[in-house]
Amino acid sequence: MKLTNLRSFAATAVVAFGVTGPLQADMPLSYTNEIAPGVYSFGGGNGYHSMFLVTDEGVVAFETVNSTHSEKMIEAISGVTDQPIEFAMHSHNHWDHASGGGVFQAAGAETVAHTLAAQYLAAVPGQDTSVPDIVWDGNRHDIEIGGVTVQLHYLGLNHGLGMTVFVIPEKRVAYIADLVTPNRVGFNIMPDFNIGEWERTLGEILELDFDVAVCSHTELSAEEAPNGCTKTHVEEERQFIVDLRGAIFAEFQKGTPANEIPTRVALPQYAEWVGYDEWLPMNAWRVMLDIWMGPYPWVPEG
Incomplete structure (x- = not known):
């Protein structure tokens, strides 16, 4: 599992809404790291961590964040494979996560979001958001690509709208946005969190079929963060509450x-x-x- 550091953090990252908090000084500014066969974590140097899956039938990207981040992720993907990017997944409606979809759409990918997130993005567009191409409803939706299943789990109104946890059971990998932030207390006043539903959701995440996850925000060390978070971090988040x-x-x-x-x-x-x-x-x-x-x-x- 090779980690590529473009350069190290020298100062606190400042991003939309300040959601990353005071990041550790040794976090890599930008990286691409294979955490399971064909599954890569990606950090754009802005305190946000994304993920992408490479298959023989195309690529699935998770969390577009914003246009700059998306451009860097597409560049990182092209450094790993020449397969086309078929899908780009939005975890929820918040602009600091759901922006940048237009970059993937321009690259030929279809953006995907739960109906609650899609409705919000259509009604309350941000400066860098776009309306998703594929909208799904209910508590579960699966996408098959290259012999691999991507499970989309909607676990209720825990944070934001349409919050989706993604699981790739064949790879034992998940992508979790905002709900689990290893080694960090809750952001600010815990905005747009339903605390009780959040706690319930963390228990349900523990039952999902994965061993390692990419968490959108993490305060793990530079060595740990690119390798993903684990169910131990999910348990720690719930215990903190x-x-x-x-x-x-x-x-x-x-x-x-x-x-x-x-x-x-x-x-x-x-x-x-x-x-x-x-x-x-x-x-x-x-x-x-x-x-x-x-x-x-x-x-x-x-």
Whole structure:
């Protein structure tokens, strides 16, 4: 599994909406890495990680991000194969992930999105978005190419609209956007997340048929990140939510005033995670307000 570093990060990445957070200084700026036979992770140097599948009947790209990222990914694909790009998958509706589709369309690929994401992109277009070519509905859709199945799983309104987790069972590989961010606390106030549905979804992701995944955002080391994230990281993400909720309930039980809880909550087991100092209080505000203003779908354990 060869990793190609074009150059190393020297400063914090700044991207649309700031969703990547303070990235580690040793992350590769841009890379292409084979994580399973015919499956490659791709980083465009902007804190976003995509993936592509190469088969004898064409290529499938996952997560277009934006036009610059897409142009770099097409260049990376051409460095691996001369097969045409047949499909480009959108995970969900957020502009910072679903932009750049026009670049793949111009290259001859069909863009694919769940109907909820497609409806949003048609009604609320961004400066760099395009209407998807293939729109699917329901909880599951499969695309067959080159003897390989790409499973598209819609697991509910957990984050954004039409959020899709992609699984290639023959390769034991998945692509997961936003729902799992290894070694990082939740971004900011966890915007557009349904916290309870997110937790449920993480449990369902653990049941899917894969061993390694490309996560759209990750704070793994430069050596680890290109090789993908694993179900261990999915479990850690879910445990973080459980631990944050538990710490907030503990403060309520101690009688701490609600407006003081976000600054009282501490989760030292996650102190080394990126964003801990900046975003943990904001994470706590979000979950605390969901609990305080209820109705809240969870009860504390124990």
